[in-house]
Amino acid sequence: MRIVAKGLTYTYNPRSPFAVQALKGVDITIEEGEFFGIIGHTGSGKSTFLQHLNALVRLTGGYLKVGEYDLSSKKCDVLGLRAKVGMVFQYPEYQLFAETVEKDVMFGLKNFCRDMGEEEMRSAVREALETVGLDYEEVRDRSPFELSGGQKRRAAIAGVIVTKPEVLILDEPAAGLDPLGKKEIMQLLHGIHGGWCKTVVIVSHDMDEIAENCTRAAVFSEGKVVMEDTPAAIFARSDELLLLGLDIPVTAKCARILKERGIALDTDFTSDDLIRKVLAAYAARKEGRGC
Amino acid sequence: MEAVRLENVKFAYREGEGSYAVNGVTLSVEEGEFVAVLGRNGSGKSTLAKMINALLIPTEGRAIVFGLDTADEKNTFEIRKSAGMVFQNPDNQTVASIVEDDVAFGPENIGLPREEIGRRIGFALDAVGMSAFRSATPSRLSGGQKQRIAIAGVLAVLPKIMILDESTAMLDPKGRREVMDVVKKLNKERGMTVIFITHFMDEALEADRAVVMHRGETVMDGTPREIFSRSDELEMYGLALPRAAYISKKLAEGGMPVGGAFRAEDLAEEICASLQKA
Numbered sequence: 001m002r003i004v005a006k007g008l009t010y011t012y013n014p015r016s017p018f019a020v021q022a023l024k025g026v027d028i029t030i031e032e033g034e035f036f037g038i039i040g041h042t043g044s045g046k047s048t049f050l051q052h053l054n055a056l057v058r059l060t061g062g063y064l065k066v067g068e069y070d071l072s073s074k075k076c077d078v079l080g081l082r083a084k085v086g087m088v089f090q091y092p093e094y095q096l097f098a099e100t101v102e103k104d105v106m107f108g109l110k111n112f113c114r115d116m117g118e119e120e121m122r123s124a125v126r127e128a129l130e131t132v133g134l135d136y137e138e139v140r141d142r143s144p145f146e147l148s149g150g151q152k153r154r155a156a157i158a159g160v161i162v163t164k165p166e167v168l169i170l171d172e173p174a175a176g177l178d179p180l181g182k183k184e185i186m187q188l189l190h191g192i193h194g195g196w197c198k199t200v201v202i203v204s205h206d207m208d209e210i211a212e213n214c215t216r217a218a219v220f221s222e223g224k225v226v227m228e229d230t231p232a233a234i235f236a237r238s239d240e241l242l243l244l245g246l247d248i249p250v251t252a253k254c255a256r257i258l259k260e261r262g263i264a265l266d267t268d269f270t271s272d273d274l275i276r277k278v279l280a281a282y283a284a285r286k287e288g289r290g291c
Numbered sequence: 292m293e294a295v296r297l298e299n300v301k302f303a304y305r306e307g308e309g310s311y312a313v314n315g316v317t318l319s320v321e322e323g324e325f326v327a328v329l330g331r332n333g334s335g336k337s338t339l340a341k342m343i344n345a346l347l348i349p350t351e352g353r354a355i356v357f358g359l360d361t362a363d364e365k366n367t368f369e370i371r372k373s374a375g376m377v378f379q380n381p382d383n384q385t386v387a388s389i390v391e392d393d394v395a396f397g398p399e400n401i402g403l404p405r406e407e408i409g410r411r412i413g414f415a416l417d418a419v420g421m422s423a424f425r426s427a428t429p430s431r432l433s434g435g436q437k438q439r440i441a442i443a444g445v446l447a448v449l450p451k452i453m454i455l456d457e458s459t460a461m462l463d464p465k466g467r468r469e470v471m472d473v474v475k476k477l478n479k480e481r482g483m484t485v486i487f488i489t490h491f492m493d494e495a496l497e498a499d500r501a502v503v504m505h506r507g508e509t510v511m512d513g514t515p516r517e518i519f520s521r522s523d524e525l526e527m528y529g530l531a532l533p534r535a536a537y538i539s540k541k542l543a544e545g546g547m548p549v550g551g552a553f554r555a556e557d558l559a560e561e562i563c564a565s566l567q568k569a
Contacts, residue, residue, distance in 0.1 A: 042433055042463045091461070149332035176379070176460040178331040178490045179531035205463045208534055247464040250534040253555030254562070261563050271538055278562055279545040285569035 001067030001084065001166050001199065003030040003053065009061035010048055022048040024223035025062065030201060030216075035193055037210040037231065038203045040220030041245060046203050049220070050169055053201075054085040066167070083112040086165030090172050092156035096144040104144050105129060105159045112163045128162035129155070132188055150181040157188070164196040171203045186213055207249040211235060211269040219246070232268035292357070294452055294484040295320040295343055295374075300352035301507075302338050311350070312338040314507030322451065323482045325475075327495035327515065330504035331529040336488045339504065340454050343486065344374035357451065372401060374452040375445030379460050381437035385429045390421070390440055393429055397448040408447075415443035418481075419473045435466025439473055446477070452484040453477065459489060471497060492519070492533040496553055503528055519553060 008026040013019050022045045030036045040046045051057040052064055055071060055078045064071040069081040089095065098104035105125045109116060116124070126136040132154040139147065144155050153173075161168065173189065174182040186209070193200045204210055210217050211231045219227040219234060221244050227234050234241070235252040242248060248256075251269040258265060265277045295318070302313040313335040320326055330336050341347040342354045345361040357373055359366040375397075378384055387393040391412050398408040416422045419439040429437055438458055445453060455474065459467040471494060477483040487498060495501045501518045503511035505528040511518050518525065522532050522540060532540065539552040539561065548565050552558040 041465070176457065176490070178529055179492065180529035181332055183531075245465060250538070250555045250558075254535065254538070254559045257556060257559035258562060261559075263563065263566060271534060271541075275538055275541045275545065278542055278566075279547065282545075282547050282566060282569055285566055 002032050003028070003064075003066050003167070003199075003201075005029075005049070005052075005062065005064045007062040008049065008052065008059070008064055010045075010052070010057065011060070012048075022223055023062075026220075026223070026225055028218055028225050028228060030199065032198050033194070034199055034201075034215045035190070035213060036199070036201045037214035037217035038201065038220065039205075039207070039210060039217055039234075039246065044220040045223040046220045047171065050087070050171060050201070050203065053167070053169060054082045054087050056087070079112070083163055084165055085167045085169065086160040086163065088157055088160050088168070088170040088173060090175065092160070093144075093149070093152035096152060096156055096159075099143060100141050101129070101134075101144050101147070101155050102140040104155065105162050108159055108163050124162055125158075128158040131161060131192060132158045133184065134158065150177055150184070153177065153181075153185070154188075157185075161192065161197070166197065167199045167201065168192070168197050169201045172205065173202060174204070174206070174209065182209075189213075205247070207235070207247050208251070208271075211249040211251060212271065219244070230268075235269040292322045293319055293355075294322040294324070294357060295486075296353075296355040297339075297342070297349075298353045298355070300339075300342055300349040300354055302335075302342060302347055303350045304338075306350060311507050313342070313349075315352070316504075316507070316509050318502065318509060318512075320452075320484060320486065322484050323478070324500060325478045325485045325498045326487065327498035327501045328486060328488045328504060329490075329492070329495055329501060329518075329530055334504040334528075335507040336504050337456050338507075340376065340456050340486065340488060343452070343454055344376050345370045346376070372448055373450050374454060375448060375450035376454045376456065377438065377441050377445055377458045379457040381434050381441060381461065382430075384441040384444070385437065388428060388430075390416070390427050390429055390432075391425045393440060394443045394447050397444055401448060411447040411449070412443075415446040418446055418477065419443045420469075433466060434462045435469040438462065438466065438470050442470070442473060450483075452486065454486045454488075456488045457490065459491065459494065467491070467494070492531060493554070496533060503530065505529075516553065520551075 005026050005028045008023050010023040011019055011021045026049055038046050059071045069076055096104055102125055105128055106121055109121050129136045134154055174185045189200055214231050217231050217234055218225045238248045238252045238256055249269050251274045255265055267274045267277045297316050297318040300316050301311045303311050328336050342349055345367045348362050354361040356370045359370055361370055385393055386396050394412045394415050395408050398411045419442050421439050459470050474485055478485045496515045501515045502509050519532055519536050533553050535555050535558040536553045539549055539558050543550045549561040552561050
């Protein structure tokens with residue numbers, strides 16, 4: 001499913017003293033198959049945009065099409081769309097609610113796949129839990145609130161992916177986790193990306209995470225998309241990002257200083273690439289001196 | 292003076308099951324120290340923190356705060372006054388609809404006279420750089436601003452220790468910076484003892500000392516630089532090096548004469564130096 005937005009606008013509390021225009025004409029195209037990153041300050045409009053993608057916020061201005069679903073049309077099949085576009089909010093573990101993990105994960109299925117039998121549902125739940133790295137037999141009858149922080153996050157994600165959405169949107173999926181937990185969540189996303197889940201869209205404040213994981217990214221600022229490109233091309237414009245008050249990856253910070261010292265590295269700003277390029281430069285210089 | 296002394300403390304959420312969230316920690320924190328506490332989710336960091344201000348009483352062992360044993364109920368009030376706590380979610384820590392009322396909550400509860408409360412609010416908001424927001428509505432502030440209000444609320448009680456339990460986890464980079472700057476300033480200028488629980492390795496670099504917890508025990512304790520130079524151990528405990536340190540380590544493994552950088556700036560310096568020498 002290709003996502004295309006043109007001139008998307010949205011105002012909270014319109015026609016009131018508290019009116020805030022959150023989106024001021026967003027243009028963006030996310031191709032099917034991408035692992036797309038969304039960057040931007042708190043208040044830049046990222047969340048408002050994301051909530052448009054499965055019609056949690058109804059379109060009031062501009063054009064938005066998600067696959068065959070035209071959200072600009074009043075006749076848009078919202079339930080159909082929501083079954084195909086899964087949304088994992090920030091700190092999704094706060095939304096766990098049922099008495100057992102199995103019931104919690106099954107909730108989405110009961111709403112989206114009403115013709116599915118009980119047995120079929122159970123096996124879908126098992127698959128979802130196993131996909132996120134939880135042992136079905138071990139956790140199915142446990143209260144989700146007894147799980148550890150990282151496990152709760154996974155259980156909550158299982159509750160969204162159980163319907164196998166084609167597009168998975170996650171708002172800061174790794175926030176608040178320890179370094180290993182972060183790594184595991186990203187591995188989990190890469191694991192499902194490319195299968196039934198064709199497109200992944202993540203919001204992250206962690207620029208290293210964007211540099212290491214995304215095929216392309218968009219930078220939101222004051223309700224607009226100000227950059228849309230590969231992470232390599234975006235982080236090559238570090239000066240502009242810093243002017244926008246955004247962070248840049250450690251690799252970009254380092255490359256920037258090296259550039260000032262006359263050492264230009266053609267890197268894509270992933271750690272591995274920077275390491276390779278620096279080692280190559282080092283080897284080249286050593287060899288140069290050896291001659 | 293010793294601010295906190297934990298003597299072989301253990302804590303079990305369900306007694307009798309034999310599984311301890313904190314399992315025999317002995318730790319001493321001096322007044323004025325800035326200690327970062329690292330560890331995986333579920334390693335016992337928050338449980339440990341809650342034992343320092345008597346929100347939890349050790350199942351075994353003793354927790355002593357400025358000479359007072361937390362197990363003695365007579366001390367609870369005094370201990371909570373001297374050890375203030377800031378939590379993770381800024382939205383769960385707001386009690387009033389106006390900033391100054393929110394900050395007044397603590398001083399009101401310890402029964403201070405009205406004028407003194409006013410002075411305390413002024414002092415606390417000034418210390419966190421939020422004086423201009425005295426009459427603002429907390430729900431309309433940014434995450435970093437809300438956390439600074441939460442810190443002000445704790446400060447207004449004039450604590451000697453401030454415990455921050457992943458208080459930067461839900462903030463964006465700018466908010467994180469704001470909170471860290473305020474905490475550092477309180478530590479440096481007012482000698483506030485700080486216990487800072489975090490998952491951000493780069494934040495730990497700003498502390499005087501870092502303690503790593505694993506399965507309810509303290510497994511590493513030293514300056515952040517010492518801790519991060521033991522990368523194999525860190526990895527074993529599910530933690531990671533700050534990214535610059537990771538890159539530096541990989542470059543050294545690739546044969547470059549570098550090592551020891553923890554920040555992007557230092558990394559660039561050492562790369563530059565070794566390229567020039569090559």
